[in-house]
Amino acid sequence: MMKRLQVLADMVPSGLVTADIGTDHAWLPVLLVKQHKAEKVYACDIRKGPLHQAAANIVTNHMKKEITLVLSNGFANVPQDAQCAVIAGMGVHTIISILDADADRTAQFAILITEANDDPIAMRQWIAAKGYRITDERVVSENRHDYTAIAFVPAKTEVHYSQSDLVLGPILSQHPDEEYTAYLKRRTHKLHHILSLRKDESADTKKLQVEASIIDAFLQDTNNKQQKAGA
Known part of the structure; x- marks a missing residue:
């Protein structure tokens, strides 16, 4: 605490x-x-x-x-x-x-x-x-x-605020540290697990799909930037 x-x-x-x-x-x-x-x-x-x-x-x-x-x-x-x-x-x-x-x-x-x-x-x-x-x-x-x-x-x-801002956070996403990145990885893992169990096309399911896609794209982009920086 x-x-x-x-x-x-x-x-x-x-x-x-x-x-x-x-x-x-x-x-x-x-x-x-x-x-x-x-x-x-x-x-x-x-x-x-x-x-x-x-x-x-x-x-x-x-x-x-x-x-x-x-x-x-x-x-x-x-x-x-x-x-x-x-x-x-x-x-x-x-x-x-x-x-x-x-x-x-x-x-x-x-x-x-x-x-x-x-x-x-x-x-x-x-x-x-x-x-x-x-x-x-x-x-x-x-x-x-x-x-x-x-x-x-x-x-x-x-x-x-864009949809990405609402999902990722307009401040957090500008300076992603290790704790934030780890949190996003936990969140997207949970989202993909939930979505794997769903077969419907409800508004709630689509909302989770959008959230997962935004987080996945951000994590991929962040990973690419880190790889370039370390090259």
Whole structure:
């Protein structure tokens, strides 16, 4: 979990009042304060149980002045001075439901960071459809699970993302590192396995076929470039 949390902490801009939505034990708020990324953090959760656990962690780390607990369903009770929101460790549909529940409040943040444990394509599609611009992306693999963290901001001008951008990530695909390439290989292997079991021509099957073909072409192109560079 520490690796995943560090990726999120690295993506949070320094000095912004940050709200961690679904904070659980408040590990991220504690990390942000400890690493001097934020002097004020809201640890938010919809349930009292996690907030009790978060309170204990905050006291242990002597951060009661810097971290404030907030009982909140999504953004409902998040104070207005929060400039950055982080929603991590959830399924993409849960994340999107939180963002959609109060669209006006969502748009007020200077930056939003999501880290879904599934379907980054759906997350990027939502970002594009709602008029945001992706500014950073990271892939992190932990405990045999893949997470895609995406940072985005309100777009000042219209942004167009191609199908390849939505599948591969407009930032990730520009600088493919070993972890990202390994993730794509795992993803395309899974896709081809699923498609080998399907005999239908449904819209969902065609969507998976498009995703697989885009990833396969990207991996082949990346491999060709690496071979030329090493020649």
